[in-house]
Amino acid sequence: MNMPSSIPSLPHATLLIALLCAAIALPRPAISQIAAPPQAPIAVQPTSKDASAPTPTDNIRYGYTIHQSVDTGGHIVSQSGSGAMYDTLVNTQTGPRILNFSLEMRTVDPKNTPLFDHLSTNSFGYGGDPNSVTLLDVAKGKLYQFRGNFRRDRQYFDYNLLDNPLIPPSSTPYVPLLDSPHLFNTVRRNSDLSLTLAPLARFSVRLGYNRNISEGPSYSTIHEGADGLLMQFWRNGTDTWNAGLDYKLNRQTIISYDQFVMRFKNDTNWQLAGLNYQLSNGTPVALGVDLSSVWAAPCATPFLANGTVNPTCNAFLGYNRSAPTRTLAPTEQLRFQSASVPRLSFNGRALYSATTSNLDHFNETFNGLETRTAIRESIINGSARVRRINVNADLGATYQITPKLTASNLFHFWDFRIPGVNSFTEVDYTGKSLLIAPGATTTTTTADAQFLNQKTKTNTFILEWETTSQLRLSAGYRYRSRIITDAGGDFIPIHENWGLFGAAFKPTPKLRINFNVEAMYADMSFTRISPRQLQHYIVRSTYRPQTWLTFSGTLNFRESRNNVQTVNHLEHNRDFSFGTTIARSERWSLDLNYSYDDVFSSTLECYVSTPAPPTAGVAPSVCVAAATPLLSTGYYNAPTQYGSLGFTVSPVKRAHFTGGYRTTSVNGTADAPNIRQVPGSLQSQFQTPYASFAIDLAKNWSWKGDYNYYGYGEGGAIGLTAPRAFHGNVTTLAVHYAF
Template sequence: MSNYSFIPAPVKLRRAAFVIIFCMAIVSAACTQDAQTAPAAPQEPQQQPTPSQKIYHGYVVHQSVDLGGRIVEHSGSDPAYATLVNLASGARVLDQSLTMHAVDPAHAIFFDQLSTSSFGYGGDPINVTYLNVSKGRIYDFRGSYRRYRQYFDYDLLANPLIPPESNPFVPALFSPHLYNTLRQMTDLNLTLAPLSKVSVRFGYNHNINQGPSYSTIHLGTDALLSQNWRNSTDNWTGGVDWKPDPKTTFSYDQFITHYKGDTSWRLSGLNYTLSNGTPVSLGVNLSSVWGSPCSSPFNPDGTVNPACQGFLAYTRFAPTRTLYPTEQARFQTSAIHNFTLNGRLLYNGSNSTLVNYNEFFNGLDTPSLRQSVETGNARVQRVNVNGDIAAVWQITPKLSASDVYDFWYFRIPGINSFSTTSYNGTSLLQPPGAATTATSTDYQALNQKTKANTFVTAWDVTPKARISVGYRYRSRIITDSAGDFIPIHESWGLFGAALRPTPELRINFNFDGMYADNAFTRISPRQLQHYRARATYQPRPWLTVSGAVNIYEARNNVETVNHLEHNRDFSFGATIAPSEKWSLNLSYAYDSVYSTTIECFPSTPPPPGATTAPPVCTAAGAPYQTNGYYNAPMQFGSIGFTFSPVKRVHINAGYRMSDVDGTSEMINIRQVPGSLQSQFQSPYAGVYIQMAPNWTWKADYNYYSYGEGTPIGPTLPRSFRGNVYTLGVNYAF
């Protein structure tokens, strides 16, 4: 079986897919005919149909379906193409939609509004179906189904696992952390009596992610594991809304979430043998420098040296179950003149259990571990109380004030108990020796209490200018199981302005500034400034120009940390549409992401640029220091052109690109920039011709190109080129 989900289907399967799509079209038409015979009863008409609309026994019906397929050809890296694009050849239901509106709702017994749409079926990695049905004051139903094939095989992740002295050199043909999982999401929501004073809501969501994947484990060497991924979540919701008057609503919600984690791990890559014929894995970091007592991984006859670190077997299973019951009460009212009030209170008490954890290792690890078995269990609780209340007072027609108070408290106590039985030994050819058993129990806890208050005043200076000024104070106290606590106090300054100097020009500006007296993590900011500016200018009805600036600056510049970061984004866009026959869209963005933080680590030998670490790091066994910088300037650009020379012909074409020219701290000499210095381009074009009143022929072309402008490392190249042709016929009525 191939690792890649994009491999084209055999010709017979493609033909079968075309037949299935044709049958689906017939069934869709039959369903429409069934709608024509639906029973009807008189009621007040809501909307008179236009002469061009089709009416079937009280319903205005519109339906369309796009049937066709894709022709795909690509060269270069198959794994990279599957990771970033993953489109394959074959027949498709490109798009489908159906809407039904009752002309006289009284004639509709079951529903007076129905709409459904879907796309991607037949082989695309993303398939989606939506269904909305409602009957006036009786009910409103909304449902969806989404299916997403997630493929990930970026072989650069193997580089840090391959030592410089690897001999023989074994290139990483696929990532040791490969994913080929399928995610399926179902959402169902029903509201009863949506327009009444009392309405009831029900909902259900099912989310499952499963499929094959790979991982690694480090026990002397880094072994490749087959990871059978399977995690699922079920959500049940129920709620009631009470509207005693048009300006007041009280709501109560109950949420229940159940998580199941059933991912398991098993040894893979048994590609060598011992002298007695037993399969063995030397891991992905094959090296010729193994040290005593293993001078070489191979014997003269090509079998594995039994004194070397290796894996004969490995399994791990960690079944996890978590239950999240949550209650929430909300209210909002504007019944008091010039005064709006809303509030929310949420309580959650969850329990997570790990039952029957089991990890088995059979092999050889330094210095003399021959086999081990670890079993145990764990339990974690989380109690969470969260609430807020907000008020807005319209003091005068031009002056208003608002205040929001937030409270959040959670505590997470957890306990685990594990027992490990270790068997000694010095040779893979010998059975495990004497056993020793150790049992450990650990209790940990984390509590956090957060209080925040935000006060803002807004003033309409003129009909063309509005400014707002505010202050936020937030207090956080974090406590661990030892009783140690970290108090953090933040002060925020807030400013906003909305300007419209002319009818054609709109400008918005916001500023947030914060100072904190402490930080919980090394990269948590103690000072930050956030600037946001947006402008839209429309000098002509056919010309719109817009731009935005988003600048985020943060720092935690205390001793041994010296964390600095920024994210600066500048974007521009323009739309030119002088007539219905043609239009042009332009966009460009520049984004600069940068951070630096002192890193302390052990290394033999130290990497270039490393300096002596502070005493606190040296005492912890990390004698070297670097500034840990990360710099990723990125550019995004696109241009799109549409042209309709005649009413029945529509043409579009364009170009999209992204470019990253970044650098980062390279502690491991096997590491290369990879996607940090890469380019992705995608020109496209499309032609749509209306051949008959209800028939349109469609043709689309997309070109995908990915490349990296740096050395590829000890792996296969990741660049690729791809051409995707999509042909289809749209039938609409």
């Protein structure tokens, strides 16, 4: 079921501009030198001849100092075990690659280079890697600054326990799902362009454009009596345009206005993935992905004596669905910041957005049999329209009361309204056998109108006191009010009260400790897992006894609860981490890191199930309107350990070596209402040792090598699927040429 990766297409204008500039800027090898790493783009170049004068060994052409480098080579990959999991977690394949290309051009004299003073570009990953990127930065003094990037990501996902019904071996017939019925093999292409005109002037203009496309094949399912496997042709696209103005009243005050226009297109469509059986008349048919040994009347068994499908069973002869959606979201934003008033600084933002989303031509066609409702065929057509009106504002101010006492206040307002209407017409054809044409029709038209509104007001006040040069304290209070209403008549007011405290302690120049705590109480919650009580503690410390030795550590605890009847939600996330860096000389360094993360949640679950899970109890009648509601404690516990060791060694000036080891281990458990459920990734280990070298062969030339080992395994049972463990060896060899 693995789908081959396609060769990536060329990026947009950013890469083309970079390649043209590289072709123009090819230097004479006799005067070239090894390129320095690309530097951050600058808006203004020095005008002094002394400041921009090149060194005698600089490569100068067309009025620019030019540095370039290219890394060409490829990957050699060997892999064993689950190819699906290797592609999901790694997806690096054998083949030649352009591993990296960089170009940097800096003007010698800005007066003689009218187009740009500085240009830098960097590209990597082209030739077949799952991630490829091109970056471009161009600037001309005080006139403009342009930035662009293109990124392509292949998103392959085939974790075979995701939404897998886990068919028991006793099923007749037994057709295990070795791959996930919800598989992704999509590609995302993202282009981002921005241009700033007169960035340092009193009045400047900003223009931008972003295009984000995600497309490719994937799998999904649909329940129509049986659960049919669908081929989902994914196609989503978003275009965003923005224009902004910045007005600098003075050095301390800036006012900015932005206009954004976002357009979203969803053209994903679905169709039946395959017809793998036959009726007695030779018609192809699909029984779905959840064949069961228990079949209700009139379908006592799914197969007849001659091996053909029983025509009175739940099955698919065909299925198609399309839901083209168009969304337009114009947004206006006004921002300001000022420090013109002595001892007072403030900033603010106001945003208004009115989004409209239309589904004009929904179409769903089912051809098959659903025995429960005696539907032989159904056709659904309709449309829907949704709006989202969003008003958002922030206002913050900081006042320096005394040199050591500061007060700040932040007010946040958020109000959104989502009204929507829809109308659908369904035509159902009756029938009790797949061998008989659809019968009488029933037409039903339904229309509905819904809305969801929420208004949130939050105010945070903090007082900060620098008691001494070694100790700084802060204390604050936050109040949040939320009011949620919907078309069902619900009116849900939620009020939260927060206490805030922080301390920064620096007893010596070598030791620094930060401590922060937040505690919250709410009088109501909107969802079962929304906390009504919350505490969050963070401790960070850094100790540097020597300039070459650094210790750091962090404690991050988050505890929350929702202790009400039939909920009793508890959760925590407790993280311990520390690291050490040793860099005694330029010839070697060592990094050590370790973290332990304990993620836990527990919530009462009320439901109805046949048969009942062995651990379920009887729930109170308030839970579910059923004769015998069930009650379980749904819990999730995932203690995770991460460790890494890395070192660098340069025994001689021309040779550099790095290596290390990284590992992630999870030993967790979760509630298993399905008796065939297995722990899967909740009990797993992922190891990635690595090593690399770089050797300078000659002037401007070096040889590079990189080795990565990937090993994934699970500690629990495999289950009724293909094994998920794998081992992969990825060796990368490259030649680096700087000129």
